[in-house]
Amino acid sequence: MRKLSHGEILDQRLTPEDAVKSNRHPISLMLENVRSLYNVGSIFRTADSALAAELILCGFTPHPPRKEIEKTALGAVDSVPWRYEENIEDAIRAEQAKGIKVLAVELTDEHRAYDSISFEEYPICLVVGNELTGLDDKTIALCDDAVEIPMYGVKHSLNVSIATGIALFEAVRLWKGFEK
Amino acid sequence: MRKLSHGEILDQRLTPEDAVKSNRHPISLMLENVRSLYNVGSIFRTADSALAAELILCGFTPHPPRKEIEKTALGAVDSVPWRYEENIEDAIRAEQAKGIKVLAVELTDEHRAYDSISFEEYPICLVVGNELTGLDDKTIALCDDAVEIPMYGVKHSLNVSIATGIALFEAVRLWKGFEK
Numbered sequence A, B: 001m002r003k004l005s006h007g008e009i010l011d012q013r014l015t016p017e018d019a020v021k022s023n024r025h026p027i028s029l030m031l032e033n034v035r036s037l038y039n040v041g042s043i044f045r046t047a048d049s050a051l052a053a054e055l056i057l058c059g060f061t062p063h064p065p066r067k068e069i070e071k072t073a074l075g076a077v078d079s080v081p082w083r084y085e086e087n088i089e090d091a092i093r094a095e096q097a098k099g100i101k102v103l104a105v106e107l108t109d110e111h112r113a114y115d116s117i118s119f120e121e122y123p124i125c126l127v128v129g130n131e132l133t134g135l136d137d138k139t140i141a142l143c144d145d146a147v148e149i150p151m152y153g154v155k156h157s158l159n160v161s162i163a164t165g166i167a168l169f170e171a172v173r174l175w176k177g178f179e180k
Helices: A006-012 A016-021 A037-049 A067-073 A088-097 A137-142 A160-179 B006-012 B016-021 B037-049 B067-073 B088-097 B137-142 B160-179
Strands: A025-032 A052-058 A082-085 A101-105 A124-128 A145-147 B025-032 B052-058 B082-085 B101-105 B124-128 B145-147
Touching: A025 A037, A025 A088, A025 A160, A037 A052, A037 A067, A037 A160, A037 B160, A052 A088, A082 A088, A088 A101, A088 A124, A088 A137, A101 A137, A101 A160, A124 A160, A160 B037, A160 B160, B025 B037, B025 B088, B025 B160, B037 B052, B037 B067, B037 B160, B052 B088, B082 B088, B088 B101, B088 B124, B088 B137, B101 B137, B101 B160, B124 B160
Parallel strands: A025 A052, A025 A124, A052 A082, A101 A124, A101 A145, B025 B052, B025 B124, B052 B082, B101 B124, B101 B145
Antiparallel strands: none
C-alpha cells in the first residue's frame, strides 16, 4: 500500500470548469449568519470535495470576494456554485418551491439522526447556523425537518465547519448507497 | 419541533470528570506533524463530542498547554484523554502491541473506503497527517491498513480537522450500529 502521488491525484480530479458543470450531488448547503471568514472558506473547500450542488450564504454570512475566504477555500470559490441571499426565509421558500427538502442541522427535541435520510427525501438542502447561537428558532420552523449529529461528550457542540463536513459527507455517503 | 434550550443540552452532557472516566468509544486518534494550533484545538473539541478514547499528538504537533489550543478546544483539553509522543513509530507499535488496529486516513492506491470498518477491527486508532503533506510514507507503511474519504471535486483535499471529524464520526456511527 502506498500513498497516491500528487500526479495520480491530479489525474483523478475535475477541472474547475468540469466541476461547475458536472453532475453534482443533489445536496446543497445553506448557511445562516455564520460569522467567521475561515469557517466559510473551509465550508467552500468541503463543498467542493463533496461535489455539493450549491452553497447558499445567508444573512450576515460573509461571501466572496474576500481574500480570507479565498485563502482558506484553496480555489473552491471557483468550483462550487454559490450565491448570496440576504433573507434566509425567502431562500428556504425558494428551495422548497423547487421541490428541495430543507433540513436543519440542529439539536432539537425530535432527535432525528443525521444518517436517517431516505432516498425519497433527495434533493435536499442542509441548513447550518451561527457559531455561537446555531439556527434561529424561526428558521428551524421554516425547515421541513431537522437532523442532528449525536453529541457524546462534555461540550455538546462542534465547530460549524466540522459539523457541516460530517453532515454533508454522510448525506453524500447515503446518496451513493442509493445509486448502487 | 423546537431547538433544545441551553439547559436541556446541559442536562444531557457529561461532566469533564465523567467524560474522562466514562466508557469511551474504542476509537483513538493519532496526529502526525499537524502544524496548526487551531486544527489541534478543533480536533480536541471533535474528539470530545465523539467521546474518542484518546488523542495522541506526535512529532511536531503542538500540545497543551497552549492558549490557542485551549481557546479553540473550548474545554475539551480537560475532558479528552491525551498524550504527546515525539516518535510516531514507537506510538504506532505501542498501539498495535495493545491489540489496537492502526488505520491511516489517507488517499492510497488501495482505495479502501472510510465506511468499511468491520466490528472485528475495533478497537481502532485513526492516524491523520500534516496539513500540506499528509502522512509520511514511512508512517503509512507501519499502519495496519489505510482508509480514505472519497474526494469528488477539484481540490481532492479537505482541511485536516474536517477530514478527522468525518472519519471519526463515521467510525463512531459504525460502532454504534454494531452495538445494536
